[in-house]
Amino acid sequence: MNTFDNIAAPATGIGGAITILRLSGPDALAIGGRVWRSRTSLAEAPPRTMLLGKVGPDPALAVYMKAPASYTGDDVVELHCHGGAAAAEQALKLVLASGCRMAEPGEFTFRAFVNGKLDLVQAEAVGDVISAGSDMAFKLAEKQLAGALSSRLETLYEELNNLRAEAESHLDFPDEELAWEEGVPERIRAVANELKRLLATRGIGATLRDGVNLVIAGRPNAGKSSLLNRLLGMERAIVTSIPGTTRDTIEASTVLRGLPVRLTDTAGIRSSSDPIEQLGVERSRRSIEGAQVTFWLLDASGDELDLELAEMARHPAPGRIAVWNKLDLAPQRALPELDGPTVRISAKTGEGIEKLLDAFAREAVDTPRPELPEVAVNARHARLLEEAAGLLPDAAAHFECGEFELAGLMLRDALHTVGEIIGKTVEPDILDNIFSRFCIGK
Ligand code: GDP
Ligand code: ZN
Numbered sequence: 001m002n003t004f005d006n007i008a009a010p011a012t013g014i015g016g017a018i019t020i021l022r023l024s025g026p027d028a029l030a031i032g033g034r035v036w037r038s039r040t041s042l043a044e045a046p047p048r049t050m051l052l053g054k055v056g057p058d059p060a061l062a063v064y065m066k067a068p069a070s071y072t073g074d075d076v077v078e079l080h081c082h083g084g085a086a087a088a089e090q091a092l093k094l095v096l097a098s099g100c101r102m103a104e105p106g107e108f109t110f111r112a113f114v115n116g117k118l119d120l121v122q123a124e125a126v127g128d129v130i131s132a133g134s135d136m137a138f139k140l141a142e143k144q145l146a147g148a149l150s151s152r153l154e155t156l157y158e159e160l161n162n163l164r165a166e167a168e169s170h171l172d173f174p175d176e177e178l179a180w181e182e183g184v185p186e187r188i189r190a191v192a193n194e195l196k197r198l199l200a201t202r203g204i205g206a207t208l209r210d211g212v213n214l215v216i217a218g219r220p221n222a223g224k225s226s227l228l229n230r231l232l233g234m235e236r237a238i239v240t241s242i243p244g245t246t247r248d249t250i251e252a253s254t255v256l257r258g259l260p261v262r263l264t265d266t267a268g269i270r271s272s273s274d275p276i277e278q279l280g281v282e283r284s285r286r287s288i289e290g291a292q293v294t295f296w297l298l299d300a301s302g303d304e305l306d307l308e309l310a311e312m313a314r315h316p317a318p319g320r321i322a323v324w325n326k327l328d329l330a331p332q333r334a335l336p337e338l339d340g341p342t343v344r345i346s347a348k349t350g351e352g353i354e355k356l357l358d359a360f361a362r363e364a365v366d367t368p369r370p371e372l373p374e375v376a377v378n379a380r381h382a383r384l385l386e387e388a389a390g391l392l393p394d395a396a397a398h399f400e401c402g403e404f405e406l407a408g409l410m411l412r413d414a415l416h417t418v419g420e421i422i423g424k425t426v427e428p429d430i431l432d433n434i435f436s437r438f439c440i441g442k
Pocket of ligand 2: 265
């Protein structure tokens with residue numbers, strides 16, 4: 001059924017206790033049989049049965065998945081090589097010398113797409129599953145891989161195709177007074193609304209895929225490193241009471257309220273004549289500018305409240321939350337009213353951290369307790385959805401005026417555009433762009 005050649009690559013990293021080599025293509029079974037040996041050949045055993053044999057002197061399990069019931073839709077053989085990196089490298093060499101070439105990044109998934117095992121949205125989800133930075137991001141990717149977004153787009157695609165056919169049917173009988181079916185413009189507008197609903201998931205989609213850039217800023221000694229450590233739930237930064245110990249920025253990845261987060265602890269913001277420290281301050285300033293959310297720490301117990309507030313006012317920050325820290329040292333102190341979200345915490349005791357996380361999630365995704373979305377589009381989907389949605393109001397209006405040719409053209413364009421999202425109509429460079437981002441072996 002296919003005209004593909006034979007490809008192979010490790011589907012796992014090489015170097016673990018087991019390395020899985022994946023072979024895919026019309027001759028995968030024959031090539032596998034040349035490399036892997038046992039009493040029962042792969043061709044004799046029922047497909048999807050694990051057999052024990054050897055590749056060279058090393059033990060290896062092998063399993064055959066017959067086309068089209070495989071990940072790629074081609075014949076696939078997996079060799080599970082036991083014996084460490086050396087054995088796996090040797091097995092890969094043998095496979096490549098026996099008729100397979102090394103797979104390109106994402107090529108297995110590309111074949112799955114071409115063979116109709118996955119549409120383009122699902123193929124992208126394969127990448128999302130691998131790179132998911134939180135459990136919620138992972139679950140979303142899994143849903144998308146299972147077809148949650150694809151099925152909604154398929155429905156829209158079919159509806160647009162019906163509407164296009166409806167518009168074009170009037171062109172075939174130009175002389176007849178063909179009454180158009182009731183409700184067509186309404187149906188066009190309903191499609192536009194559904195496109196917009198999908199478009200509205202772009203924000204949570206970007207947040208779950210790319211993570212939130214969260215910066216902790218404030219003057220030295222305000223408690224930035226202590227808060228970072230609390231958020232990470234482990235000791236990472238050096239915490240001391242000497243101002244300015246954290247000279248450079250520290251970055252870490254974590255998950256807050258289900259959202260993947262890149263956390264940056266900046267060097268203290270303050271005027272300094274020490275050139276190294278100035279560099280650190282400069283870098284802090286830049287990370288603050290690139291942040292989506294900033295925790296600006298203020299020492300609620302300190303003598304320098306005015307100075308701290310003045311410093312904060314000098315550095316406008318996106319998504320800024322003012323955080324009064326060291327509440328345990330000054331539980332009763334009257335603190336000045338501030339603009340914007342303000343939270344009181346103690347990085348030391350953990351008091352107020354839940355409120356801080358609520359405020360964080362509100363800044364990041366407009367809700368204190370984000371939930372797993374049904375579907376969430378990515379930037380590529382959003383661009384195409386916007387394009388398609390933009391065509392539909394005019395298409396509906398033209399239809400209403402009896403300008404069926406124009407309505408038909410616009411519906412055809414919208415259809416094509418929605419088709420591009422799922423990969424029904426697609427330019428080769430788009431495919432390149434999507435699949436080349438995958439790692440080899442996927
Ligand atoms: P940074 O310079 O902003 O990173 O501040 P650090 O996290 O290094 O903290 C400076 C000092 O303040 C350390 O001695 C911390 O133990 C102390 N500290 C930080 N947060 C709190 C807090 O909430 N309560 C109390 N009592 N001490 C804190
Ligand atoms: Zn610090």
